[in-house]
Amino acid sequence: MKKYLLMLLSIVIIMPMLSGCWDRQELNQLGIVLGLGVDKDGDRIKVSAQVVVPNEVSSRARGGKGTPVTQYQATARTLLEAIQKLTETSPRAIFLSHVRVLVFGEAFAREEGIYDIVEALMREPSARPDYYVMVARKTTASQILDMLTPLDNLPAEKLFNALDISSKSWAPTTTVTTDKLMQYILTPSMSPVITGVEINGDPVIGGEAKNIESIKSPATLHFSGLSVFKKDKLVGWLDENHSKGYNYIRDNVKSTIGAVNCPGGGYVTLKTLRTSTKHSVKMVNGEPQIRIKVDNVSTVGSVECDMEIGSMTAIKEIEQIAQERIVELMKETVSQVRRKYHVDIFGFGQDIYHKYPKLYKKEEQSWDDYFMNLDIKYESNVQIRRIGTLDNSFNKKAKE
Template sequence: MMKCLRVMLSLVVILPLLSGCWDRQELNQLGIMLGLGVDRDGDMIKVSAQVVVPREVAKGQGTNATSVTQYQASARTLLEAIQKLTETSPRAIFMAHIRVLVFGEEFARKNGIYDVIEALLREPDVRPDYYVMVARKTTASNILNVLTPLENIPAEKLFNALDISAKSWAPTTTVTSDKLMQYILTPSMSPVITGVELVGNEEGSGETKNVESIKPPASLHFSGLSVFRKDKLIGWLDQDKSKGYNYIRDNVKSTIGPTQCPGGGYVTLKTLRTKTDHKVKMVRGEPQIHLKVNTISVIGSVDCEMEIGSMEAIKQLEELAQDRIVELMKGTVSLVRSKYKVDIFGFGQDIYHKHPKLYKREEKNWDKYFQNLDIKYEANVQIRRIGTLDNSFMKKAKE
């Protein structure tokens, strides 16, 4: 009797643990989507799914065909359109491994991106760590149709390239979907997303010849930062203004930039570390934002006749570099204030954390208040090394 009771109790404990595979999906029945594009199609949403072709990425099983394929469908809502992809795809679309989400420029301007971001965040199978970008002057479908060298999966190329670029090149930045949603929902914060542009022959971008030559007929380039008012695209920042934005937002990890020499030419500085501090001070009852950028740099190249082998010359270069960073930040704030009239820098949140009562008073009209906000800029550049050479040989070489 006791033995039967023990068996029954064991079954009661073990059986619930054996139900873990109730929602299993066989790998050979799934289409792994790595890139998702969203465009307008009249009043409907058009989705473009970049799906992996398993036999082409499996080692030793390729047939020299493309490693990915693209399926498209249009519907009233995003998830409906994704489900509709099964009309052409022989496999169910699996979204857990999305690497990039690309919005067409027209869609981002007219429809707004909130509904799409919310739908993907609500979907339990989708992880929110993919990068979001905007297709500049083209559609998301065209961006995801470009075959790329080095990386045989274009969506993986876009993800890795943006990740590396954001760490080593100041005009770009990475934004994940959860961070983007936070920006959209924050009352005094408008989103900024990196743009991607198709350069070259658009018609042949999806053909295998795009990866069969040293110089591909078509290529993908990151091109400026897109500015949003809430969830709708309203404009773009060029390279210098994008740099200024990233300095203000403390997004710059490392970069390379030219500093003009007093007598003409340039000295190229490589920034190793950068840190931007935001402080809020009250001056005559009004908030004042203090921005201070601290950078550690080294000299990369000298393309002028300036003698850099002295402390006086290094000090002069540091001051010139500081002026350049301040100029970039001022130029970006001035453009955004005059043209876009939205706070993309998070100044409202700086004031909220320091003086919440003042912020609450101005919250509803924050973009208007932002126009006259007092901002002070400061940069501190330290040049630690000048390389393995002291002065340039340019003067002797031209004699």
């Protein structure tokens, strides 16, 4: 009898712990947010939420004519307060677990700084930190999230996928998630860099259904350079070439395509198959010297000059030109950042910290000043493994 009573008591104690539905939320009661935008509205924060319209998404295959997403906006003193305030207009509870992109308006990032927003979202347990962060260039986050996009019905999903693919195949773009961004902001010797997104065309038409009803959309979203931050405030932008140089230095380039000049005029287009960048530090005359080495393996994509591309001499010549071009890109990028922004976005401080921690600790609080005179050496090694299915170009014969 005692045995049965003990078993019954155990069941009574364990049963409440097995209740797995105490915090359930019904799908038809949730407003699933895919894109979150943050803008400045006077001295307050304006939050824009791109929310999925379930009925339209499911009905598009059956010829639905409504938009697949809608946008709700609210203004408040803090981010989470504004998100909660969205329920004044949204008929469903705001659900942040599926956010794909976080967009900062350029004015907000430049004037207010992004730290408080990033920290608030990191604290929020329902928001996963694996979404991509971007800055709306020459526009607001609200306008970016108001755009309808062809091919992918969900604009925020389009932005996520496009940046993910672009960062792997096009050197001037890069991805930054919230946890990585927080790490950059909190590191004294590492300033953040975030990809910018811009509107080409009329943003008003971009938010209308006719933007996706023609072969060529009147308004499109495209990535435009990298934004440079000092701590958590935007200070400027890198153009396409300098963005590429930054990514080479940071070992962010996976694959890309670029043209190099032929000695007699014209171009050879090289497609990068793989690349890796290594940093090393050594003491020279009592001062640290950063050494950057890029190893690049490429293939010839196209030949638009009179070079005899099938000879080893020509291949070695192109490799030398490509090596010089990569070194030039990295040098120009560091020079531009030093001249215009005076911040270390390359992680050189962390390189020194790992090799000479005592020296780093001494200079940590004034690292950006130390970075201005840091000795940096560049090296590039390009190997062309394939020249395609043709040896030489038909260019010369075609013009005879």
